[in-house]
Amino acid sequence: MRERLALSRPTEASSGKTGSWRTFRPVVDRETCNACGLCAQYCPDGVIDEDLNIDLDYCKGCGICANECPKEAITMIREER
Amino acid sequence: MLTIATGNKAVAAAAKAAEPGVIAAYPITPQTEIVEQIAEYINAGDLASQYILVESEHSAMAACIGASVGGVRTFTATSSHGLLYMHEMVHWAAGARLPIVMANVNRALGPGWNTWAEHTDAFSQRDTGWLQVFVSTVQEAYDATLMAFKIAEDERVLLPVMVNLDGFTLSHIMQSLETVEIGDFLPPYHLPHAIDTENPCVYGPMTGPNDHFRFRWDIERSMRDARGVIAEVEREFAERFGRSYAPTEDYRCDDADVIVIAMGTLGKEAEVAVDRLRDDGIRAGSMRLRWFRPFPDLDLAGREVVVIDRDYSFGFGGVIAGSVRAKTGIEPYSVIAGLGGQEVTYNDIAGFVRDRRPGEETWFGVNEDV
Amino acid sequence: MYEIRIHSRGGQGGVTAARLLALAAFRDGKYATACPFYGAERRGAPVVSFVRIDAEPIKIYSQIHEPDLVIVLDTSIMDVVDVLQGLKGDGTVLLNSAHPLEGCGASCLHVDLTGIALARDLVIAGSPILNTPVLGALAKMGIVTLPSVQEAIREMFTDERNVQAAEAAYGGLKV
Numbered sequence: 001m002r003e004r005l006a007l008s009r010p011t012e013a014s015s016g017k018t019g020s021w022r023t024f025r026p027v028v029d030r031e032t033c034n035a036c037g038l039c040a041q042y043c044p045d046g047v048i049d050e051d052l053n054i055d056l057d058y059c060k061g062c063g064i065c066a067n068e069c070p071k072e073a074i075t076m077i078r079e080e081r
Numbered sequence: 082m083l084t085i086a087t088g089n090k091a092v093a094a095a096a097k098a099a100e101p102g103v104i105a106a107y108p109i110t111p112q113t114e115i116v117e118q119i120a121e122y123i124n125a126g127d128l129a130s131q132y133i134l135v136e137s138e139h140s141a142m143a144a145c146i147g148a149s150v151g152g153v154r155t156f157t158a159t160s161s162h163g164l165l166y167m168h169e170m171v172h173w174a175a176g177a178r179l180p181i182v183m184a185n186v187n188r189a190l191g192p193g194w195n196t197w198a199e200h201t202d203a204f205s206q207r208d209t210g211w212l213q214v215f216v217s218t219v220q221e222a223y224d225a226t227l228m229a230f231k232i233a234e235d236e237r238v239l240l241p242v243m244v245n246l247d248g249f250t251l252s253h254i255m256q257s258l259e260t261v262e263i264g265d266f267l268p269p270y271h272l273p274h275a276i277d278t279e280n281p282c283v284y285g286p287m288t289g290p291n292d293h294f295r296f297r298w299d300i301e302r303s304m305r306d307a308r309g310v311i312a313e314v315e316r317e318f319a320e321r322f323g324r325s326y327a328p329t330e331d332y333r334c335d336d337a338d339v340i341v342i343a344m345g346t347l348g349k350e351a352e353v354a355v356d357r358l359r360d361d362g363i364r365a366g367s368m369r370l371r372w373f374r375p376f377p378d379l380d381l382a383g384r385e386v387v388v389i390d391r392d393y394s395f396g397f398g399g400v401i402a403g404s405v406r407a408k409t410g411i412e413p414y415s416v417i418a419g420l421g422g423q424e425v426t427y428n429d430i431a432g433f434v435r436d437r438r439p440g441e442e443t444w445f446g447v448n449e450d451v
Numbered sequence: 452m453y454e455i456r457i458h459s460r461g462g463q464g465g466v467t468a469a470r471l472l473a474l475a476a477f478r479d480g481k482y483a484t485a486c487p488f489y490g491a492e493r494r495g496a497p498v499v500s501f502v503r504i505d506a507e508p509i510k511i512y513s514q515i516h517e518p519d520l521v522i523v524l525d526t527s528i529m530d531v532v533d534v535l536q537g538l539k540g541d542g543t544v545l546l547n548s549a550h551p552l553e554g555c556g557a558s559c560l561h562v563d564l565t566g567i568a569l570a571r572d573l574v575i576a577g578s579p580i581l582n583t584p585v586l587g588a589l590a591k592m593g594i595v596t597l598p599s600v601q602e603a604i605r606e607m608f609t610d611e612r613n614v615q616a617a618e619a620a621y622g623g624l625k626v
Contacts, residue, residue: 004178004239004299006288007274010281085477111489196489250512255473255485346512353510426513 018045022061024076026054032073039065039074086258088222088251092158092184092244093118095226097128098263099182102153102270105133105144110196111248112160112186130156138163142170142181149179150284152275154230157181160248161188161202168206174241175210175300177284178274180233181241183211184226187345187391188248189421197422198247200344200392203373204400210300212242212307213373217330217349219256222246224324225371230267231314237306239272245373247345249422261322304375311372328377330369333359337366339434340381342405343389344370347419347430351389354430365434370401379409386413387437389430393417398442414438418445452505453594454515458534459524462494464582468524469500471586471603476504478599484509497528504594518542520594524564524581526552545588547581562588562624570619571612580616583608587617591624 033052040048042064047055054065066074086094093115096104106116122128133148135141138159145155159167164185174181189199203213212232216222222244229242246252288296311328319325332352334340341351348369358365366384370377386409390399397403402415414437419425423446433445455472459465466487473485487500501515517537522545523529535544535556544555549563568579583604590597597618604613 002299003295004303005176005274005284005296006286006292008283008286010283085474085483247512249489250486253487253489254512255470255483256509257477257482349510350512424514426516427511429513 017057019055019057019059019061022056022059022079024061024063025056025079026059026061026063026065026074027077028052028054029073029075032071033069034071034073036070038068038070042068083257083259085255086219087114087253087255088216088219088246089114089186089253090118091219091223091258092226092246093122094258094260095223096156096158096182096184097122098227098260099154099156099230099267100128101130101156101182103133103145103148104130104156105135105141105148106157106159107135107138107141107163109138109160109163111188111252112158112163112184114252115158115184115186138167139170142167142174142183145181145183146170146174146177146179149174149181150177150272150274150276152270152272154234154270155179155181156183158184158186160186161190161196164202165190165205168209171206171211171241172209173285176296178239178300179241180230180239180272182226182229182233182244183241184222184244184246186248186252187245195421196248198250198345198391199420199422200245200390200400201420203243203245204392204394206243207374207400210240210304211374212238212240212304212311213245214242214371215245215344215348215373216251216371217346217369219251219254219258220324221326222251223258223260224318224322224326227261227263227266228314228318228326232307232310234268234270234272235310235314236271236273238303238310240300240303240307245345250346264321266317266321307375308377311375326371328370328372329379330367330371332367332369334366334368336364337384338364339385339387339437340366340368341387341389341430341434342368342370342379342401342413343430344373344391344401347389347391347425350425350427351430353427354434357427357431358434363434376404376408379405381405381409381411384411385437385439386411387416387433388413389416389418389425389433391419393420402442412440414440415442416445417442452503452509453520454518455502455504455520455522455594456515456518457500457502457522457524458528458532459498459500459581460494460528461496461498462576462578463524464578464580465498465500465524467607468522468582468585469502471582471600471607472502472589472595473504474606475586475590475595475599475603476502478602479596481506482508484511486512488514497532520545520592522585522589523547524585543592545585545592547585560588560592560624560626562620564588564620567616567619567623571616573610573612573616580613583613584616584620587620587622588624590617591621591626597621
């Protein structure tokens with residue numbers, strides 16, 4: 001089809017698995033977490049699902065979830081490669 | 082059906098015949114009668130469009146953009162400051178390749194506050210990628226609005242169309258109007274890139290220089306193709322409904338030594354001036370420019386030309402005079418007249434021709450040297 | 452081409468009179484245009500409307516500077532506006548007045564449109580309706596036909612008293 005305008009369709013990892021960029025990894029302390037869901041709302045990449053599991057294939061490790069968590073239940077841990 | 086109507090009511094009647102899925106507009110003098118009439122159609126159950134009340138012209142065009150990409154025919158109308166207020170969205174509608182049709186009732190821009198006819202509002206949208214047609218009678222306002230939908234929605238075009246009519250002079254005059262049964266003149270609305278929830282995509286994502294450049298070129302490619310599409314649609318309209326239109330309306334031009342070029346109602350009044358000049362032995366003709374974008378090819382070889390601009394590009398000159406000069410190499414006599422509804426009669430136009438000084442510019446009614 | 456200039460005050464129905472007249476002429480099988488001159492008008496301010504009638508399509512949009520007929524719906528305007536300006540030498544004046552007026556020339560007609568409206572209680576927002584009775588006077592003058600006037604009024608208004616008022620002005624005008 002003739003391309004008339006910019007349209008982008010969702011494709012998996014067109015920029016690679018962006019989780020590979022990560023220096024710090026979020027780790028959730030499930031004992032402290034009260035499942036308020038704020039981390040998922042704030043996550044700029046939308047990689048935290050309804051059960052608050054973090055998709056590490058795409059998490060860039062920005063730490064916003066840890067910063068926003070009212071229970072301080074998320075710790076950013078240095079990735080070891 | 083044969084009746085008499087104002088230019089505004091003719092536009093509303095044509096929009097009704099096209100049965101848009103969504104109409105979103107904000108009232109502004111002298112366009113108000115269009116949206117009032119459409120609201121009456123909908124209120125009376127004569128038109129099934131969804132009418133979206135908006136708080137501004139920017140939102141009116143934004144609503145049309147959303148509805149158009151959503152997969153329905155859309156219509157709006159505005160004027161002057163309203164058109165300028167939606168300017169950002171006017172660009173967007175063309176770039177998003179949406180066949181929106183908009184009536185623009187030409188009106189001057191403030192300050193000072195002036196609600197009368199001038200073409201500066203439309204010309205300020207010149208480079209947005211919209212097709213622009215200027216009409217001169219109530220009948221033409223109706224016919225051009227109907228044809229605008231067909232031209233815009235043609236897959237070779239897929240660009241929005243602006244139908245321009247002079248504020249008050251045409252929007253509020255009563256003339257005869259023959260409305261038509263459009264039958265299948267307008268095919269069902271089909272947008273190749275309409276939203277498909279089964280196959281979702283992002284509209285208007287970040288676009289790099291190379292892709293952006295290609296999309297700009299595609300707008301121009303469609304503008305060029307639009308010339309042929311306009312000719313096809315105008316031919317089909319003539320066959321179906323018996324009224325013929327062309328990119329210019331030429332009157333007594335064949336043997337003319339001097340040709341007057343004007344737009345809108347002044348272009349029609351110029352025909353009366355031509356008759357008077359011919360009575361006096363001056364072989365004059367009138368060429369009323371209907372399409373402004375795409376700009377038509379003008380055959381003016383060997384003629385003297387008088388251009389009447391109801392507009393001005395400050396620091397440069399009359400927009401049409403400049404366009405004629407660029408397109409034909411002819412140095413016209415440039416007359417700036419009719420700004421803000423200034424009264425210009427056929428006698429005045431005949432005077433412009435009699436007193437023509439090719440290569441010069443004059444501001445009608447301004448006595449100082451210009 | 453027959454050119455008519457209508458003088459009135461904002462709210463007196465001059466614009467509607469122009470439209471009715473154009474519609475009646477159109478129903479007579481002629482071409483007609485009605486164009487009000489919209490200024491920064493408000494209720495009570497002097498306003499002017501133009502009607503052109505011809506056997507051929509009308510291409511003129513400018514104002515009427517040399518009318519064949521001047522209609523004055525409110526003679527008090529004559530103190531502030533020169534209603535006779537540009538009137539053709541053989542032109543006619545039609546006044547809304549129960550009496551002839553001085554200085555209006557030989558071809559000056561008058562009919563009491565206000566009286567006709569008030570007699571039928573045709574009043575909107577404190578103003579007697581003049582635009583439908585004046586059509587009857589214009590039919591009497593032969594500018595349009597009475598059946599077309601009746602048809603035009605019925606197309607734009609549902610109240611039959613408007614038609615009766617036009618018929619009364621048709622009967623009342625002496626030409």
